[in-house]
Amino acid sequence: GYASAVALPAEDAFTYIYAAMASLSLEVLLAANNYYQQKVKSRTWIRKIRLEHATLISVLLLSVIVSAATVSNMAEASDFWRTAFIFIGFLIQFMIMYLCGYLLFFINSKFLVPRVLKVRGMILYCLSVLAVIASLYPIMGQLLAWLPVNKAFGRTIFSLNAFDVENAFGAIAVMAFSLPIILALQWGRQNQQILKFEKERSDTELNLLTQQLNPHFFFNTLNNLYALSLRKSDQTSESILHLSELMRYTIYKGKLALVDLKEEVKYIQDFIELQTIRLHHKLDLNFDIDIRKPNIQIPPLLLIILVENAFKHGVENAEVKARLTIQLAADEQELTFVCENSVELIESSPGIGLANMKRRLELLYPGKHTLLITQDSDTFNATLKIRFI
Incomplete structure (x- = not known):
């Protein structure tokens, strides 16, 4: 807008140089955004820099660059103080020019887009933009016309008539150019908030599912101990010892996001030992x-859910002899866990354990797992595969 109008020097070569600088600035901006997304975004102080602040910083830097380029063609390099004086004069004037455009951008970003466009719609937004431009462009045009730089290049950059319609074109360009940028950045910010909310909701749901699993397991185990105590079995004390080891793992390891696979295997082995005592x-x-x-x-x-399900719905119901086969294979790319057990009664409901397991897998490994469950007259098979990469 006004920034574009500033770079209209007497010589056409300067216009091309300015256009090249704008194109280069855009390339640098895109590269900086990519670097920000990959490397810098984790730093808190940088995340606090909002769009308005970044634009203001860009305005200041652009003013310095354009002033330096202008002075280099007008002042002798050997005359330091004269060069510095001219540079400061141009810097102040260019900053005033660009800040006029920044004011329009700020109004569009803070008021017109969030409070008019999103609430009232496009028609009222366009009317509001025209009202703002009609109110401000004569004042800005007169201010810019008074600047000495307006006549420094042999011809006027801005019309001396503050009410000239040409002065409004720069303001319209600022509004039109900034609108898609503001909408894109606000959409990105809202998308990040949605992703953050979904992650928090998933974490909460995972915690609730884990809390449901623990009481379910201990309820079954206490029933086993109760049965042993009724028979006054000598294995009761050993069962309590196994249960304490399982509870220690569940309390201290169960709240972690990840555990070593060998620890989970040890937990399964202790569970099997505890269950086989009462068979x-x-x-x-x-x-x-x-x-x-x-x-x-x-x-x-x-x-453990598949092993517990095998005991609850297959092994414990056997009249004479039960069969349980477990296969675990894992490397850095994939884990395969197969749990196959004999069954005598076909049950229609899989229970809360398998339902919770399926939901946990959907949250933890979306698109990276398969859980295949098959059952015939005497065999129940559950095969779980998880891809780590």
């Missing part, structure tokens, strides 16, 4: 473990 029949157990990387991590209390 009235023989359990044919096979637990194959193939962990190729020692530092693999997964969310706590995730795999």
Whole structure:
């Protein structure tokens, strides 16, 4: 707008130089934005720089650059004080020119777009823009016409008539050029707020799901201990010891986002030990473990759900003999967990455990997991695959 009108010197070469500088500034701005998104965004003090502040800083820098370019063609390099005096004079005048455009941008960003366009619609917004321009452009035009730089290049940059319609073109250009930028940045800010809200909601839901899993498991375990105590079994004390180890893991590790896979395996093994104590029949157990990387991590209390489901709906209901086969294979790219157990009664409801597990997987590994459950007359199979990359 007014910034574009400023760069209309007497010589056409200066116009081309100014256009090249504007194009280069745009390229630098895009590169800086990309660097900001990737490297600098994590720094708090930079995140506090809003659009208005960044634009004001750009106006000041542009004033310095244009003033330096102008003075370099007008003053002798050897005359330092004369060069400095002329530079300061041009700097003040160019800053006044660009700040006129910045004022229009500020009004558009702070008032017209958020309070008129978003609330009242496009028609009232356009009328408001015309009203602002009609009110301000004569004052700005007269101010710019009074500046000495207006006649410094052999011809006037701004019309001496403050009410000349040509003076309004710069204001209209500022409004039109800034509108898509303001809308894009506000959309990006709102999108970030939505993503932040969705993440907070997902974290809250994950915490609630984990809290539901823990009481569900302990309720079943206490029922097991109650059955052992009724029989006055010598295994009661051993069961309590196993339960204490499981509770320690659940309380201290269950609240973490990730745990080592070997810790989760140890938890599953303790769980199986606790469950097999109270069985009235023989359990044919096979637990194959193939962990190729020692530092693999997964969310706590995730795999145990399939094992618990195998005991609750298959192993415990067996009359004579039960079968349970568990296979775990993991590397830095993928984890595969297979839990297969014998069944005698087909149940229609999978229970809260599997439902919570499916929801946790959707939140933790969206698009990076598969959970395949198959069942026939005597076998129940659950195969979970998780891709880490």
